[in-house]
Amino acid sequence: MSKPLTFQADRQSSQYVTVFDGETLFLLEDVPNSVAKTVLGAIQMGQAVAAALGEKAISIPVSEITRVRTAEHDDFVQVRYTKAGAEKHYVVAMPGHDEQLALVRAIGAKLPNAQEVRGPIPVIQALIGPGCASLGVVGVTFVFLMLAKDVAAGVEIDTSGRRGGMKLLIANVLDKIGTTGVIGIGALALAGALFWGYKRAKSPPQLTTWERPA
Numbered sequence: 142m143s144k145p146l147t148f149q150a151d152r153q154s155s156q157y158v159t160v161f162d163g164e165t166l167f168l169l170e171d172v173p174n175s176v177a178k179t180v181l182g183a184i185q186m187g188q189a190v191a192a193a194l195g196e197k198a199i200s201i202p203v204s205e206i207t208r209v210r211t212a213e214h215d216d217f218v219q220v221r222y223t224k225a226g227a228e229k230h231y232v233v234a235m236p237g238h239d240e241q242l243a244l245v246r247a248i249g250a251k252l253p254n255a256q257e258v259r260g261p262i263p264v265i266q267a268l269i270g271p272g273c274a275s276l277g278v279v280g281v282t283f284v285f286l287m288l289a290k291d292v293a294a295g296v297e298i299d300t301s302g303r304r305g306g307m308k309l310l311i312a313n314v315l316d317k318i319g320t321t322g323v324i325g326i327g328a329l330a331l332a333g334a335l336f337w338g339y340k341r342a343k344s345p346p347q348l349t350t351w352e353r354p355a
Contacts, residue, residue, distance in 0.1 A: 169199075209245045245349055275331060
């Protein structure tokens, strides 16, 4: 590989830098954006990857990797490798699906006798996200329904504390829409989550895997 593959993923304002130079997968995680930019700039200027990333970086030689995979609905790449005779797994944060495929294919091409296998993920796995979303909608709707009933009954809402303004705003909104509005919004959100589940079950996301033969 002439130039290392470099990726930068953002997770709640922390940066995750991934570099693959054809022989080793390097990972520098949970760093400020300024550090990530400096590291990537140094690599682009030709500095050795290990030196640019520093001692805090994790390195996984491709010779130890046994499988890499990613799925359309994920924002990460799963890496399985062996170290000191033990099987280990690592989840690599990625910025997008195209980048995930690029990394998986670059590593997979270095695995002896490995070939790309694509297929839908199991339906049950595909429904985990929509299922959690549906339960969350039901739970949140119930909480706001109880609050709306309190507001309608004239119960005083505690608006003190750091988030007093937000509490007051919520109380005013609930006063305007009432329990009927809360139920209506909850029903629409639940319908959306159920439709998402239907789409997932009908056409599950594709899983891409490269694995060394057993």
